[in-house]
Amino acid sequence: MFYPHEITLPKKVVVGLNVLENVGEYIKAIDIGIGKAIIVSGSSNTRVYAKLVSDHLQHSHTETWVLSANFSTMNEVEKVVNVAREVNADVVIGVGGGKAIDVAKYSSYVLSKPFVSIPTSPSHDGIASPFASIKDVGRATSVKASTPVLVIADVAVMVKAPRRNIASGCGDLLGKFSAVLDWRLAHKLRGEYYGDYAASLALLSAQHIVKFSSMFKARQVPVEAVRILVEALISSGIAMAIAGSTRPASGSEHLIAHAIDLVASYPALHGEEVGIGTIIALYLHGRNWRKIRNILSEVGAPTRISQINVSKEQMIKALTIAHSIRPERYTILGEKGFSEEAAERVIEILELI
Numbered sequence: 001m002f003y004p005h006e007i008t009l010p011k012k013v014v015v016g017l018n019v020l021e022n023v024g025e026y027i028k029a030i031d032i033g034i035g036k037a038i039i040v041s042g043s044s045n046t047r048v049y050a051k052l053v054s055d056h057l058q059h060s061h062t063e064t065w066v067l068s069a070n071f072s073t074m075n076e077v078e079k080v081v082n083v084a085r086e087v088n089a090d091v092v093i094g095v096g097g098g099k100a101i102d103v104a105k106y107s108s109y110v111l112s113k114p115f116v117s118i119p120t121s122p123s124h125d126g127i128a129s130p131f132a133s134i135k136d137v138g139r140a141t142s143v144k145a146s147t148p149v150l151v152i153a154d155v156a157v158m159v160k161a162p163r164r165n166i167a168s169g170c171g172d173l174l175g176k177f178s179a180v181l182d183w184r185l186a187h188k189l190r191g192e193y194y195g196d197y198a199a200s201l202a203l204l205s206a207q208h209i210v211k212f213s214s215m216f217k218a219r220q221v222p223v224e225a226v227r228i229l230v231e232a233l234i235s236s237g238i239a240m241a242i243a244g245s246t247r248p249a250s251g252s253e254h255l256i257a258h259a260i261d262l263v264a265s266y267p268a269l270h271g272e273e274v275g276i277g278t279i280i281a282l283y284l285h286g287r288n289w290r291k292i293r294n295i296l297s298e299v300g301a302p303t304r305i306s307q308i309n310v311s312k313e314q315m316i317k318a319l320t321i322a323h324s325i326r327p328e329r330y331t332i333l334g335e336k337g338f339s340e341e342a343a344e345r346v347i348e349i350l351e352l353i
């Protein structure tokens with residue numbers, strides 16, 4: 001079937017050491033108006049980087065407003081949108097981890113203004129994707145947002161992120177193994193659109209982590225490993241941009257992670273939960289879940305529910321509701337999902353306790 005399939009990609013992606021210093025030049029080079037910029041940051045740590053970006057931009061005669069997003073909620077988006085409208089901002093820049101990037105990305109979409117992504121942590125693949133996780137829009141999953149026109153990933157900044165965040169990024173990427181299997185299944189059973197190129201690109205990002213897993217063993221992860229991780233996270237985001245949906249990057253393992261968030265109120269980092277979801281999803285698909293569990297261990301990501309602060313009862317509950325989180329997204333969980341007994345059994349078989 002032939003129909004228009006639109007793909008919006010970033011104009012420029014910069015990955016390197018200390019590239020943040022040249023933020024003004026990079027933005028100028030992509031030819032968007034930057035008279036007035038809204039900078040959205042997250043917690044106190046990332047505020048330092050937001051201030052740095054603001055100083056560099058002011059140097060190149062851009063007026064800046066630095067706002068912080070403590071939650072990825074519609075309320076925070078509205079705050080950003082209101083200020084941006086008031087000052088007639090030209091661009092929205094997100095500087096931070098998940099929340100700052102999500103809020104800035106969705107605000108830019110609401111405003112129809114360009115979005116610049118400046119991640120400070122390699123913990124998830126939302127860095128370059130056109131989807132945002134805004135908790136009170138679209139049921140705990142992602143919603144359509146802007147593709148960043150520019151991504152500036154300063155590896156010198158990201159290497160200083162907490163060790164857990166780095167392992168979480170690896171977990172989010174390993175999830176592509178089951179996400180792509182679910183996508184193919186939905187294509188075969190439901191006739192859903194499937195794009196082999198986007199699927200291959202997402203798989204490549206997961207294979208990258210398998211290939212270089214030994215580099216993530218160290219307590220202090222080397223800069224070179226963080227660069228590999230960041231590039232893989234960006235590739236996965238681009239795969240979503242090419243597919244026009246989160247399909248290549250999010251399947252049953254993500255539904256399980258979202259269910260864990262609902263049942264246990266966000267007990268751990270997204271990628272940590274996805275890693276555990278991937279062990280379960282690969283088991284259901286009859287694939288080599290032991291191999292992925294070993295890779296998760298190697299990179300320092302959790303493989304047991306106690307490591308993500310989830311009890312056996314909570315995990316059983318999460319597994320039984322996972323299929324209902326996003327009913328239109330067909331996965332190996334099927335239409336009925338886990339029964340309680342099956343959930344309990346899978347927790348035992350996969351040694352998740």
Ligand SMILES: [Zn+2]
Nearest residue numbers: 124125172274
């Ligand atoms: Zn994810």
